[in-house]
Amino acid sequence: MVWFVMNPMSGTTTPVQKNKIKQIVSKLPESKLFFTEYVGHATEIAQRAVKEGVSKVVAIGGDGTVNEVGRGLIDSETALGIVPIGSGNGLARHLKIPLKIDKAIQFAVSQSAVLMDVCFLNEIPFFCTAGVGFDAEVAHEFAKQNSRGLKTYARMALKSFRTYKPETFQIGNEDKTVFAITFANATQYGNNAMISPKSKIDDGLIEMVLLKPFPFGAAPIIGVRLFRGTLPNSRYIETKTGELFSLKSDKNFLIHYDGEPHQLTTNELNVNIKKQSLKVIGNV
Numbered sequence: 001m002v003w004f005v006m007n008p009m010s011g012t013t014t015p016v017q018k019n020k021i022k023q024i025v026s027k028l029p030e031s032k033l034f035f036t037e038y039v040g041h042a043t044e045i046a047q048r049a050v051k052e053g054v055s056k057v058v059a060i061g062g063d064g065t066v067n068e069v070g071r072g073l074i075d076s077e078t079a080l081g082i083v084p085i086g087s088g089n090g091l092a093r094h095l096k097i098p099l100k101i102d103k104a105i106q107f108a109v110s111q112s113a114v115l116m117d118v119c120f121l122n123e124i125p126f127f128c129t130a131g132v133g134f135d136a137e138v139a140h141e142f143a144k145q146n147s148r149g150l151k152t153y154a155r156m157a158l159k160s161f162r163t164y165k166p167e168t169f170q171i172g173n174e175d176k177t178v179f180a181i182t183f184a185n186a187t188q189y190g191n192n193a194m195i196s197p198k199s200k201i202d203d204g205l206i207e208m209v210l211l212k213p214f215p216f217g218a219a220p221i222i223g224v225r226l227f228r229g230t231l232p233n234s235r236y237i238e239t240k241t242g243e244l245f246s247l248k249s250d251k252n253f254l255i256h257y258d259g260e261p262h263q264l265t266t267n268e269l270n271v272n273i274k275k276q277s278l279k280v281i282g283n284v
Contacts (some may be wrong), residue, residue: 002056002081002109003049004033005042005069010061010085017101021060021083024105031109036065046072054078056281058108062086063128063190063258069276070278071125074118076221077280081108088190088259090128094201095282107281114284115276116201119185120269129189129196132247132269133180134211136162139256166213169246179236182209183245183271187229190259194229196239202284204275208245210238245271 004025008018025033036042042059044070049057058081059069070080083104084092098104121130137160168177182189184196184207196207214222214236225231232239247253247269254271255262 001054002031003054004058005045007036007061007065010065040067043072047185050076050078062091064260066091067258071129074278079113079281081281089180090188090190094186097282111281113279113281116278116280117273117275118277119206119273121257123255128186128258129184130257131182132253132255135180136254136256137164140261178210179213180211193226197229205241206231206273207239212236243273
């Protein structure tokens with residue numbers, strides 16, 4: 001049995017494309033299609049699937065929907081599948097899942113599962129990336145927009161860049177002033193923006209990528225490096241690898257996890273990893 005969980009409000013997919021998804025799934029044997037109705041609904045459906053012994057739960061949506069479904073499957077025998085119809089589709093791209101709807105559905109149904117790591121930011125699970133600083137500010141602004149997609153994200157990034165000031169965080173026992181900090185389980189944010197090109201999703205390690213303050217004129221070069229996968233070569237990048245990171249700030253943290261913004265009520269942050277704790281349909 002395969003359950004499909006679709007976020008009808010997800011991403012840039014048109015109504016025609018969403019109807020196509022419904023038609024394809026309706027013709028599959030031993031399958032059910034569920035539609036999410038509120039935040040957290042996908043997690044509830046996934047948890048129910050685990051209890052009922054469903055072999056796969058396929059998230060149809062963006063990284064936010066994937067996160068909701070995936071968190072309900074951690075440490076279970078039920079595998080996560082993905083049909084990427086979101087704005088960035090970071091985890092799907094890392095796992096080399098087809099981006100065309102019909103091929104992605106076939107891939108999810110026919111392929112066997114592999115094990116991947118799950119990271120946690122103050123007990124909030126994330127599968128791709130999470131972070132603080134500039135990226136969290138952009139995610140917060142992006143979530144307010146009526147339109148999705150790379151163009152909207154780029155517009156919000158430019159708007160935030162004009163006003164954002166680097167912040168100082170205590171990382172372990174050291175104070176560092178940074179533009180952004182990303183915790184990477186996978187290679188990218190989405191849209192092939194490679195924040196941590198060498199990250200492996202099954203190695204039990206987190207890459208902490210620090211983007212140091214940089215002059216305005218360096219921004220285009222950093223952007224090009226991000227999409228070419230050469231960002232680690234920049235003098236403004238510092239990367240540390242480990243299983244646990246701790247941060248403190250002089251104010252409560254605004255974070256993003258798998259692209260979703262969230263305001264914490266604490267100025268302390270702990271990021272850790274649980275090795276190979278989620279079954280996923282993809283290529284690690």
